[in-house]
Amino acid sequence: MKALVIGSGIGGLATALRLRKLGLDVEVFESNEFPGGKINSKWIGKYRFDMGPSVFTEPELMNELLQLAGQETFPYRNLEESCRYFYSDGCSVTLPVDEKKLIDVFTSQFGESEHKVKRYLSRVKKNYEAVKPVFIEVSLHRLRHLLNTKLFHALSRIPFYGLRSSMNDNNKLFFSNPKTIQLFNRFATYNGSSPYKSPGMLNIISHLELNIGPAMPIGGMVEITKKTYEACKSMGVKFNFSEKVNQITLSENRVCGITTNKNTYQGDIVVSNMDVHFTYEKLLPTVKAPTNILNQEKSSSAIVFYWGVKAKVNALGVHNIIFAEDYLNEFECLFKTKTQTNDPTVYIHITSKVEEGDAPIYGENWFVMVNAPINEGQDWDEIIERTRANIIQKVNKTLKIKIEDLIEEEEFSDPRKIEQLYFGKQGSIYGNSSNSSFAAFYRHPNFSKQVKGLYFAGVTVHPGGGIPLALNSAKIIERCVKEDYNLI
Ligand SMILES: Cc1cc2nc3c(=O)[nH]c(=O)nc-3n(C[C@H](O)[C@H](O)[C@H](O)COP(=O)(O)OP(=O)(O)OC[C@H]3O[C@@H](n4cnc5c(N)ncnc54)[C@H](O)[C@@H]3O)c2cc1C
16 A cells, blocks of 8 residues: 655655554655655854744653664754743743752742642642543544443543633642743643633643653754654655645545645555645635634644754743733733733743753854734745844843844744745644633544545644644544554
């Protein structure tokens, strides 16, 4: 059997590897000239930048994947602190990856009750562990996946998930200090959503970073792509770069191949790692699109400045957040008015803090990101200029430096570029947002219910946004293909 994979994002690469391991002949088509989709890297002068993702959790998923190819474990380091937070009133905290010290930060610096902090961290851990085997690792759309022994445990915890209240409302039940609430609310942005609209269930995201702690691949995030790409090639997966797929060809209700800008190809299985919205819009014009899924609100986008900074700023760590003063307003701008606030939360990621070769000896590579609304034709040139000025003002006020004098290299990315380069619908990063109680059920399944042989991988489909979830989408496809073609 032959499988054709559209796109070499991590979801596409992981699926290619898994289908090859099943014994299929696998060929990947990528419109860019490089693999990895958003997980790619670039040198700008003497500074190296990971261009997309920066937060890496659940490294065991990469180990598991590479081991299928007989490779060694994935090389990464655990970080000692998860993030440094700076607030508009000048207060700052560093969150250590150590339960006792972490609780101490919340109690001694934010005046929270030790009992409540412990209860919260324990609850998100238990919730995460309960939902993982029934919502994250399997298809929500196949009964036989759902009916496993863990289902009853997951159902028994429903009262603790906070399904009927927002993340923010849930966090307010536990914490008294608005600073703590803002910090925990922040995890909604990990899948491009608003904490004021996403269900309390999504507070489980904080478990991976606060209870377990973030990891960092040795050599940077791009190693996730490099190692998976090399593993695929070693197993005989064939790659075609600079080859854009224009259509998925069908024969009655089953796939029979693809047409690209260069050629046509026959296949028994097609896996789309392209944003599911564009897969229907551009590649499947004759198939009735599931509008109830595709018309859901989109996740947010991002503006990123890549700054080569000719100084060492000791106040910053690997991951840093400078919070907006009015957090609610920031999300109203992102999702309601689709404008860019003048007081955005600024995320600064500096890999050279631990990867010394990523910057010259005198400098640091700053990845400076703010959340942005999706592209609806706003005047992005004006927004970029204004946002840059706002970020500079905020960084200078917080860190007491003059950052504009220290930037010796600079590039930027914005929602238009995300749409053009990776085909993210309107520049959205994770497909649909999770801004409703039932958002998880409005994610597209990993297989087509209408077209036999068609599967979907990556962050725009089930189980959702982020690298671990894209890796899980590949695992789910592997299981579905095994079932559909009796390969067990
Ligand atoms: C600025 C930014 C920051 C992020 N931060 C994080 C983070 O910290 N942690 C995290 O886990 N995630 C983060 N993400 C999201 C992250 O990028 C995803 O989790 C993951 O990389 C997406 O993988 P994917 O498999 O969905 O595919 P993508 O990376 O979106 O790749 C899809 C690929 O398909 C190709 N393609 C599309 N259409 C076609 C076609 N018709 N023909 C051929 N090829 C096609 C595209 O060129 C692209 O290479 C971030 C994203 C951005 C943009």
